[in-house]
Amino acid sequence: MARILITSAIPYINGIKHLGNLVGSQLPADLYARYMRDRGNEVMFICATDEHGTPAELAAAKADKPVEEFCAEMHQTQARIAEGFRLSFDHFGRSSSPQNHALTQHLAGKLAEAGLIEEVSERQVYSHADGRFLPDRYIEGTCPNCGYDKARGDQCENCTKQLDPTDLIEPRSAISGSTDLEVRETKHLYLRQSTMKDQLDSWINSKTDWPVLTTSIAKKWLHDGDGLQDRGITRDLNWGVPVKKGNEDWPGMEGKVFYVWFDAPIEYIAATHEWADAHNKDDADWLRWWRTDKGADDVRYVQFMGKDNVPFHTLSFPATIMGSGEPWKLVDYIKSFNYLNYDGGQFSTSQGRGVFQDQALEILPADYWRWWLLSHAPESSDSEFTWENFQAGVNKDLADVLGNFVSRVTKFCRSKFGEEVPEGGTLGDTEQTLISELTKRIRAYEDHMDAMEVRKSAAELRAIWVAGNEYLQSAAPWSVFKTDPETAAAQIRLSLNLIRLYAVLSEPFIPDASARILEALQTEDDSWPDDIVTALSVLPAGHAFTVPDVLFSKITDEQREGWAEQFSGTRE
RNA sequence: GGGCCUGUAGCUCAAUUGGUUAGAGCAGAGCGCUCAUAACGCUUUGGUUGCGGGUUCAAGUCCUGCCGGGCCUACCA
Numbered sequence: 001m002a003r004i005l006i007t008s009a010i011p012y013i014n015g016i017k018h019l020g021n022l023v024g025s026q027l028p029a030d031l032y033a034r035y036m037r038d039r040g041n042e043v044m045f046i047c048a049t050d051e052h053g054t055p056a057e058l059a060a061a062k063a064d065k066p067v068e069e070f071c072a073e074m075h076q077t078q079a080r081i082a083e084g085f086r087l088s089f090d091h092f093g094r095s096s097s098p099q100n101h102a103l104t105q106h107l108a109g110k111l112a113e114a115g116l117i118e119e120v121s122e123r124q125v126y127s128h129a130d131g132r133f134l135p136d137r138y139i140e141g142t143c144p145n146c147g148y149d150k151a152r153g154d155q156c157e158n159c160t161k162q163l164d165p166t167d168l169i170e171p172r173s174a175i176s177g178s179t180d181l182e183v184r185e186t187k188h189l190y191l192r193q194s195t196m197k198d199q200l201d202s203w204i205n206s207k208t209d210w211p212v213l214t215t216s217i218a219k220k221w222l223h224d225g226d227g228l229q230d231r232g233i234t235r236d237l238n239w240g241v242p243v244k245k246g247n248e249d250w251p252g253m254e255g256k257v258f259y260v261w262f263d264a265p266i267e268y269i270a271a272t273h274e275w276a277d278a279h280n281k282d283d284a285d286w287l288r289w290w291r292t293d294k295g296a297d298d299v300r301y302v303q304f305m306g307k308d309n310v311p312f313h314t315l316s317f318p319a320t321i322m323g324s325g326e327p328w329k330l331v332d333y334i335k336s337f338n339y340l341n342y343d344g345g346q347f348s349t350s351q352g353r354g355v356f357q358d359q360a361l362e363i364l365p366a367d368y369w370r371w372w373l374l375s376h377a378p379e380s381s382d383s384e385f386t387w388e389n390f391q392a393g394v395n396k397d398l399a400d401v402l403g404n405f406v407s408r409v410t411k412f413c414r415s416k417f418g419e420e421v422p423e424g425g426t427l428g429d430t431e432q433t434l435i436s437e438l439t440k441r442i443r444a445y446e447d448h449m450d451a452m453e454v455r456k457s458a459a460e461l462r463a464i465w466v467a468g469n470e471y472l473q474s475a476a477p478w479s480v481f482k483t484d485p486e487t488a489a490a491q492i493r494l495s496l497n498l499i500r501l502y503a504v505l506s507e508p509f510i511p512d513a514s515a516r517i518l519e520a521l522q523t524e525d526d527s528w529p530d531d532i533v534t535a536l537s538v539l540p541a542g543h544a545f546t547v548p549d550v551l552f553s554k555i556t557d558e559q560r561e562g563w564a565e566q567f568s569g570t571r572e
Numbered sequence: 573g574g575g576c577c578u579g580u581a582g583c584u585c586a587a588u589u590g591g592u593u594a595g596a597g598c599a600g601a602g603c604g605c606u607c608a609u610a611a612c613g614c615u616u617u618g619g620u621u622g623c624g625g626g627u628u629c630a631a632g633u634c635c636u637g638c639c640g641g642g643c644c645u646a647c648c649a
Contacts, residue, residue, distance in 0.1 A: 012649055055648060124647090135647045154647065165647095216576055217644070224575070229646065260649070307577095307643065338577080339643075380585090381578050382642055389584065392598060400611060408608030415607080455585075459596075466612095473613040478606070492607095550609055 003042045003298060005289050005329070006033045007268045009305035009313075010050040010095065013074050014059035018347040018354050019385065020340040022085065023373040024306035028335065028454050030087045031374055032302065034508035035449045037088075038528055044289050047082070048093035048271045049075045052240040053260035054135055058175060067239045071096060077358075084361040085370065086511045091278065093271030095263055100270035101241045104263040108233070109246030110324040111191065118190045118230065119252065125153070125165050129178030133186065133236040134165075138175055141168030187252055189243065190230040191262070193319040197228045200315055200322075203330075213307055214334045218314035231316060233262040265317035269328065292327040302333045302452075310336050335452045338378035342385050343564075355385075355567050363563060367510040368394050368552070374509055375458035387564040391555045398510070402465045402502065403551035406517060408472065409495040410547040416481055417489060421497075423541030425490030434471045434494075438464065438501075439532045445505065461506060468498050496521070496545065497536040501529055513551050520548035 008029035011017050026047060033045035051071045060070035071094070079092050094100075111117050124133045139153035144167050148156055152174070153165030165171060172179045193200070204218045222228050234243050240257025243250045269290050276286040288295030303313055313334060321328045340347065347354035360369050372393050376383050413422065441464050448457040472495065481488035503517035504526050518526060522545050529535030539545075 014649085050649070053649065137648055155645090213577070213643095220575055220644075221646075224645080231646075235647085259647085264649085308649080311644085311646075312649095341642090376584070383584080386583090389598085393584085395609095396598065399609060404609055404611050406608095408612075410608095412607040459586085462597080469612050470614095472607075473605075476605080476607090478608095481607090552609085554609070 001041055002036075002300060003289075004033075004036045004044070005296075005299050005301040006036075006043060006045045007301075007303050008045075008047045008089075009303075009309045010048045010264060010267060011078060012053075012055065013049045013051040013071050013078075014055045015074070016077065016081070016356050016358050018342075018356050019360060019369070019373060020342075020347045020354070021306070022357060022369075023340050023377055024337040025304045025309075026082070026087050027085070027370060027373055028337065028377060028452070029304035030085075030089075031454065031457075031508045032304070032335075032449075032452055033088055034511065038504070038507055038526075039446075040528065043090070044272060044275075045088060045090045046093070046268055046271045046275070047087070047089045047091075048095055048267045049078055050260065050264045050267070051075070051094055051096040052237075052257065052263060053235075054132075054138065054237065057132075057237065057239050068096075081357045081361065085357070085366045088511075091271050091275035093267060093274045095260075095267040095270075097267075097270060097274050099273040099277070100263060100267045103270045103273070104241045104258055104266050105244040106246050107266060107320055107324050108189075108244070108258065108262075109248070110326060111320065112245050114323055114325050116192045116195065116323045117233075118192050119187055120190050120232070121185060121187050122232075123166075123183050124186050124236065125171070126182050126184045127173045127176065127178055128180040128182065129176045130173055133184070134173055134175070134181075136165050138173065139165045139168065139171050139181070140174045141165075141171035144169055186236055188232045188256070189234045189250075189253065191233045191316070191319060191323070192230050193315065193323075194228050194230050196319050196323060197222060200228065200318060203318065203322075204314060207333075210334055211336055213338070214310055214314065214336045217307065217310040217336075221311050221315055228315065233259045235259050261312055261316060262320070265312060266320070290329050292329055296329045299329060300333070301329050301331050302335065303331050304335050305337070307336050307338055310334070333452075338380075338382045340373070340376075340378050340383055340385055343387070343568075353568070355563075359567070363559075364555075365512060367512050368398065368555075370511075371398055371458070371509055374454055375462075377454040379453075379455055387560045391557075391560045394552070395554045397462055397465075398513075398552040399554045401462060401469065402506070402513075405465060405468045405472075405502075406499050406548065406551055409492065409499060410520070410545065412478065413492050413496060414547050416485075417492065419545055419547065421493050421539050421541050421543040421545065422489035423493070425484075425486035425488070425493075427490055427494065428487075430471065430475050431491075431494055434467065435532050435536070437467050441467065442505065442529060442532065449508070458509065461509065464505060465502060468495070468502070471495070471498075493539075493541060494536055497539050500525070500539060501532075501535050504528060504535075516548055516551065521545045 006029055009025040011021055033043050037043045057067050060067040063070055075094055082092060125139055126133050136153035140150055142149045143151035143156040153168060155163055171181055201222050204215060234256050237257050241263045243253040243256045243258060272286040272289055289299055290296050305313060318330055321330055342354035372390050441460060445457060445460040448460055475491045477488040477491040499517060500521050503514045507514040525538050
């Protein structure tokens with residue numbers, strides 16, 4: 001039994017996320033966590049909300065709520081949605097937790113002791129009307145290069161020229177529109193990750209099994225231009241982790257907080273601490289996942305994230321961990337994803353384009369989304385959601401191939417033998433053929449799941465479902481029954497056991513349907529089929545079951561057309 | 573501008589890292605079955621692998637030049 005630590009990139013707090021966010025990290029992480037648990041491993045699956053930063057403050061202001069209250073409510077909302085999608089986090093934490101405050105401050109103190117923190121005085125734009133310093137992107141003005149009047153302070157979207165906010169002609173706040181801006185001197189802490197470049201480089205180079213997407217992004221940041229740059233890890237904001245050196249005040253840093261990208265990944269660790277506290281456990285219980293000197297040396301740590309998160313997880317966070325000089329667990333494998341597009345364009349939060357997570361759950365059960373999204377996960381390149389593909393995939397795979405198989409077997413049994421597993425008869429060559437095919441396919445499924453090959457796993461699972469229909473067609477118990485009911489009984493006994501096997505194998509993808517099948521079969525035996533023959537004899541002759549309701553009803557053309565219309569434009 | 577990824581059947585994707593005749597699912601066509609959610613099974617149509625050069629006994633795979641799509645480019649996260 002292995003110990004697997006799994007983290008999903010933590011979703012930002014400023015609103016409800018769309019399906020792209022789900023398929024890019026949380027859903028595949030959940031698939032892997034469920035599978036690893038099903039295989040009997042000890043799993044710690046952690047996620048959280050990422051709550052700090054300017055956008056959170058602005059979203060709270062827009063909602064006319066104090067930021068603490070806004071974040072607390074939105075955390076609850078996101079937690080409910082995660083529950084709705086059956087994301088099986090061991091803990092869903094908050095980056096604003098006291099545990100994260102303490103750990104972030106502690107690690108900053110350690111980095112300072114190691115000489116890896118530098119104080120830098122810099123000039124930032126302050127807006128009197130907004131009462132805050134403005135990040136470059138929140139300053140708008142006329143581009144000095146092309147004259148575009150909505151250029152942002154970091155870059156002109158029109159001519160793509162990189163800008164400094166002070167380059168802008170007639171700069172104004174993007175928040176309030178105020179032109180009452182002032183350049184102020186302010187002091188910030190920088191993480192001297194440039195001094196760790198070689199260490200990070202050799203670490204990345206040692207990860208030869210990582211996806212190209214992951215390592216190429218890391219190498220680009222390490223070697224591009226002047227190489228890895230130092231990074232500011234503090235901000236002039238109210239909402240965040242106050243800058244401290246461990247428990248001590250940090251002279252000159254009063255009123256400042258750590259930058260959200262500094263404290264967000266630390267929350268992976270702190271959330272595990274939150275988990276321990278929430279379950280009345282000791283520090284040792286969470287430290288054994290994270291400290292290699294306290295039991296974590298045999299932990300395999302896997303991170304899931306969208307490609308936009310890769311630099312922070314391959315460079316900044318490892319620099320924090322390594323630089324601390326303490327034996328915190330470094331990530332062993334990073335599974336990164338491309339983006340999911342919506343019907344020919346990007347999902348857009350601001351334009352309300354695409355399907356948001358709360359809306360998805362309102363129109364269809366979680367399993368529909370889980371199956372389609374995972375079987376189309378954007379692994380090798382961006383992938384695309386269209387209503388036609390979604391309808392076709394869900395109807396064919398879930399309703400016709402799997403759902404109908406369960407239906408035809410249980411209903412046939414009920415009509416010919418009653419609602420219990422029939423006895424008598426023996427198995428023949430057709431059954432041997434099925435068993436050898438299942439054995440081969442299930443081992444392939446395990447290999448793909450172990451390798452986190454999401455789409456290939458889904459395709460193999462589907463092929464396993466298809467094998468059941470092929471078997472029924474060649475065994476044809478409905479004709480055999482007319483002349484040889486004993487043999488038909490043996491065939492149906494095997495088929496009923498096959499349904500249980502499907503429930504077990506499918507659990508990581510479609511946990512609700514899996515549970516409903518096991519309930520209908522009136523069994524709690526969900527053990528993994530290490531041996532197929534054994535697994536196909538779990539339900540003995542005489543075992544009672546019930547015929548389940550339709551597992552997956554089909555998406556109609558009318559529904560599809562209605563939803564395509566409903567989600568094309570602005571969110572209600 | 574720079575870097576990276578990507579382009580394979582009408583659609584969504586494979587192809588053991590250079591090795592037989594480029595494979596699956598969906599959609600289309602034909603046949604079969606009648607237990608089942610008009611479901612299932614079998615057979616089948618469909619490709620000059622974006623385009624042009626090159627290396628090689630051998631190229632979807634490597635090199636090069638175009639064309640198209642996408643992402644990142646460090647103060648949104």
